[in-house]
Amino acid sequence: MLTTPCPSCRRPKGRGKYLCGPCWFTLPQSARSALNLRDTHAHARLRELHSQLTGGVPLHEIQVTR
Ligand SMILES: [Zn+2]
Known part of the structure; x- marks a missing residue:
């Protein structure tokens, strides 16, 4: 299965996921x-x-506008 790297830690993450x-x-x-x-x-x-x-x-300080 193809994976892309997590944008935070660069480990593989699942497709369609934002992070691992x-x-x-x-x-x-x-x-x-x-x-x-x-x-x-x-x-x-x-x-x-x-x-x-x-x-x-x-990571624990990231804020996303709802
Ligand atoms: Zn990660």
Whole structure:
């Protein structure tokens, strides 16, 4: 099965997942529930996540606008 690297730790993650399991569960609950919403803002939230990862924000401090 093809996998892509986790954008946080670079380990393989499942396809269609934003992060690998351990990284995902390090995110604050509020960020996880916002990222799980599949509406018209889903891509904007993903950009928020990635820009914070790129900016070096620790996983447990990442905030995603709902
Ligand atoms: Zn990871």
